[in-house]
Amino acid sequence: xxxxxxxxxxxxxxIHLERGGGPMTSEMIGRMLNTNPVVVRRTMAGLxxxxxxxxxxxxxxxxxxxxxxxxxxxxDVYEALDRPELFCLVPSSDHAECLVEIAxxxxxxxxxxxxxxxxxxxxxxIRLSQIAxxxxxxxxxxxx
Amino acid sequence: xxxxxxxxxxxxxxIHLERGGGPMTSEMIGRMLNTNPVVVRRTMAGLxxxxxxxxxxxxxxxxxxxxxxxxxxxxDVYEALDRPELFCLVPSSDHAECLVEIAxxxxxxxxxxxxxxxxxxxxxxIRLSQIAxxxxxxxxxxxx
DNA sequence: CGATCTCGCAACAAGTTTTGTTACATGTCT
DNA sequence: AGACATGTAACAAAACTTGTTGCGAGATCG
Numbered sequence: 001x002x003x004x005x006x007x008x009x010x011x012x013x014x015i016h017l018e019r020g021g022g023p024m025t026s027e028m029i030g031r032m033l034n035t036n037p038v039v040v041r042r043t044m045a046g047l048x049x050x051x052x053x054x055x056x057x058x059x060x061x062x063x064x065x066x067x068x069x070x071x072x073x074x075x076d077v078y079e080a081l082d083r084p085e086l087f088c089l090v091p092s093s094d095h096a097e098c099l100v101e102i103a104x105x106x107x108x109x110x111x112x113x114x115x116x117x118x119x120x121x122x123x124x125x126i127r128l129s130q131i132a133x134x135x136x137x138x139x140x141x142x143x144x
Numbered sequence: 145x146x147x148x149x150x151x152x153x154x155x156x157x158x159i160h161l162e163r164g165g166g167p168m169t170s171e172m173i174g175r176m177l178n179t180n181p182v183v184v185r186r187t188m189a190g191l192x193x194x195x196x197x198x199x200x201x202x203x204x205x206x207x208x209x210x211x212x213x214x215x216x217x218x219x220d221v222y223e224a225l226d227r228p229e230l231f232c233l234v235p236s237s238d239h240a241e242c243l244v245e246i247a248x249x250x251x252x253x254x255x256x257x258x259x260x261x262x263x264x265x266x267x268x269x270i271r272l273s274q275i276a277x278x279x280x281x282x283x284x285x286x287x288x
Numbered sequence: 289c290g291a292t293c294t295c296g297c298a299a300c301a302a303g304t305t306t307t308g309t310t311a312c313a314t315g316t317c318t
Numbered sequence: 319a320g321a322c323a324t325g326t327a328a329c330a331a332a333a334c335t336t337g338t339t340g341c342g343a344g345a346t347c348g
Binding site: 002003004005007008009011012015016019032033034035074084085086087088089090091092093094095098099100101102103104105106107108111112114115118119122123126130131132134135138139142 | 146147148149151152153155156159160163176177178179218228229230231232233234235236237238239242243244245246247248249250251252255256258259262263266267270274275276278279282283286
Binding site for chain 1: 306307308309310314315316317318
């Protein structure tokens with residue numbers, strides 16, 4: 001499996017949490033994501049620590065939203081996952097003292113930082129409620 | 145080893161090729177990159193196919209630039225490496241039929257495409273000769 | 289012409305990272 | 319008490335990239 005789909009998966013879960021009637025157990029979520037409950041708990045731990053979801057033990061327990069989707073941005077979720085790497089292309093560090101290598105990495109880093117700034121600033125403006133609304137629109141279009 | 149440093153490494157090599165007097169063997173390049181000759185040949189094969197470098201066998205053989213650095217852009221090298229993945233964050237495909245998942249992936253894809261366009265358009269404007277010039281500037285600064 | 293050098297390529301080994309799994313402890317509800 | 323459900327640590331498995339070995343072919347030198 002190449003690439004990190006945790007961000008996408010967590011958004012998926014959060015929107016389902018809002019729509020579903022009650023708490024979802026890790027096992028239900030695991031089935032939804034084609035994975036297993038422990039992986040779900042592991043991944044969602046960061047969201048719990050930051051107060052976006054909460055988890056309850058025992059009968060009727062499971063995961064619930066701890067704040068409405070319009071109070072959570074894509075950036076929030078990204079950070080709750082501990083800011084995973086955005087880019088696959090990384091600088092080489094074969095001969096850190098080589099000035100050619102330094103010049104190359106400076107050039108690459110400059111464009112990387114630009115792209116990172118663009119991505120994160122976009123993330124900050126996107127609320128999960130907007131994505132949920134997009135979903136509603138799709139459903140309405142299908143119903144017609 | 146996480147991440148792909150081939151782009152950085154190939155830029156490094158190309159600039160050294162221009163500066164070095166004659167051809168560089170895969171073994172010399174391998175020592176420079178802290179890797180071995182086969183990996184060098186494997187990685188540089190794409191550059192040869194596109195005519196940015198050429199390789200000669202036998203005594204005095206090795207790799208040489210096939211065109212000047214101001215005729216090669218960062219995008220050219222990126223494409224010669226078969227356009228490796230730029231982003232680590234990928235869409236999930238757990239339940240391709242789930243409209244929530246589709247809405248999530250659409251949202252992520254939109255920002256991803258923006259960032260990709262930014263990166264590749266920057267790549268297209270950066271000539272390797274510019275990076276080599278940056279290097280010269282660094283050297284001059286040190287010499288003072 | 290033979291020796292040496294060098295690349296080309298395929299097949300395999302090793303290493304790394306992520307994900308999946310098992311096991312057990314803790315807390316909660318009926 | 320018993321059934322649920324999460325929390326966490328330790329371990330196993332899978333996937334992917336890089337590294338390595340081996341052999342073949344072409345080029346140069348003496």
